Amino acid sequence: MAGFSWISGTLALLLIAGNCVAAVDQNQLAQLVNEIWGKYKINRMFSLAASIPEKKNMNQQYDAKQVFSNENGEEVKMEIKRGNVFNKGRIVAATPLKKKDKTGKDTHAEYRVLQNFDTFINNNDDKAHDLLLFYVLGSPCYDQCTNESDELNILRFLDQIKKWKHYAFVFTYIFKSKTSNQSTQKQRREALEKIGIRLGLENIFRCEMSGDRMQCSSCSAKKQVADYCVLYPDEEPDSNQRQPPTIPNVPGNNANQAIASSSQRGLDNGNRNDVSTGGRDNGGDNGSSRCSGGGNRLLNCLRNCFRCIRRGRSLERNAANMK
Template sequence: MGLWVFAEQQRIPLIGLIRFCTCAFGQTVSPKTQKLILKNFENVHSQLSHHNRLHTSSLRSSVHGIFSRIYDSHHVIVIDRTVEVTERRVFTAHLRFLLGIILLSCIQSVVNENVDINTLARIVKFFRKRYVFVGQYAVAINVPKEQCQSGFNPSESTFLKNDKSEKVKPYIKPDSKVVYKGTELIAAGRHKDAHSEYLLMNPPNKSPLTHLMNKKKDGCVIFYTLNSPCIDKCLNSDIIIKGLNELKAYQGIKAFVYTYIFKNDQNHKNLQKELKKIAQRVPLYRCNKEGCNSCGETVIDECIKAD
């Protein structure tokens, strides 16, 4: 099958689209890389032209792959400018359709941006070293998204600077309902009638978690609990599910993280099914001293293994 080549007047706006899809993350599109992406687009367009029965989902997947192989799925788009470009009569119907799919791919990449798993491991290690609490506890943070991306190393001087250990620790006591509400961090211990996740998520839409997320709407929110939410009181609670739905709607990076399986739920026959209630709403991770595992929406075995 011969290669279909774009005319010069079609290449210029397409190159602009490529740049729009990468600029906000500080990516530089070299001429060589730009040419590679453009040739990939031409191949995809050729498939569209010669195989009109090609499924839209397959084409979208192909286009998304062009970006993800080169930029690890970190892209952004200036939507108004792109819409203006694609509305011009420079493009055929096929090309406008193709650019629409590329635009969708860019938008989906931003929406689906996840925490860097190695940075997450360092953040959890920082939590556990800095805030040495007795018994079960949960914390949530809302920090600039750069602090959840690749290469960031949390330290006393760069991370949660206004939420020092000496300010947080007095609030986290066994059998207490008191919640610490700081600048970038909230935290709670466990009460016999109200587990720590409940204390941070209650009441729905007005909870400590709600107020924390409203402080920075495009940052990075990580909800960390030492033990996985219990099946009986947490994962079957309307309060927790509503809190997870709030977290799902957050526009920035988000993650739900735990280290141990709650002791009463170890080897529970429905553990995997119950943890899916989190994983299907928010990216779920299990982190220990060895690092972090992404549990995925199906919740992999590493995430339900007894301690």
């Protein structure tokens, strides 16, 4: 009976682990976002999508050198600063277009990138193994980006991202409108919820610099939007939005690492004045490879599932009672 107990407990823990990890390892994602910051970041709002190939014979380890370089970095920045969309090879990038659309509104950067995905999709064949990294400097807004009734919303384009088996939607700063009633805490949360419905919250991350290091945290906390991804500095969650207590840090689990506080930073972006936050324990779901396959992949998954294993302790105790 002891053997049955051990097997039952192990299987239960593996099943839990398989359902609680994100599509991308957060440490690896931080390295990729750091490449974007180092080579493509400009001093205003921008968005960039890249299809990053797997390293040869290394499952879900991605080769940034095949995509990001100082040479194409200068080319991309020059093109998007002119107001054009860069769309070549494995990269598509854009800045907002100021009130030139027939609606009289700014066309946001992420909308322009997604609008040009057709060519981008055709240029990148290995969608079963590449990582699609969709980056936008500020989180998508509620009033336009995630408003189904607005013709410039991005929601209707997000299925294009899912043509890749592995993908991550990443931002750094939290959206703040000059009009306060367009960026309430509830609206910020709902905006990410709508994206999460389409892409999965476990595939949405916030990445920002902490000292001289880029750090990424999941925007999924117990299947809800993590506070870290919606709250401004020193802002408390609304009483009806408070999340369950987070699981304490455990060695090897970087999801609960505190992110160093950042001062408020405004971006030169018209009505999209995005602000960063920091210093909050988001309790996010830890990112790692999915728990399928065997060997090193499974081992890496288990190493990044301390949170999930703690949740499974009750199952373990139940199994022990069967001895």
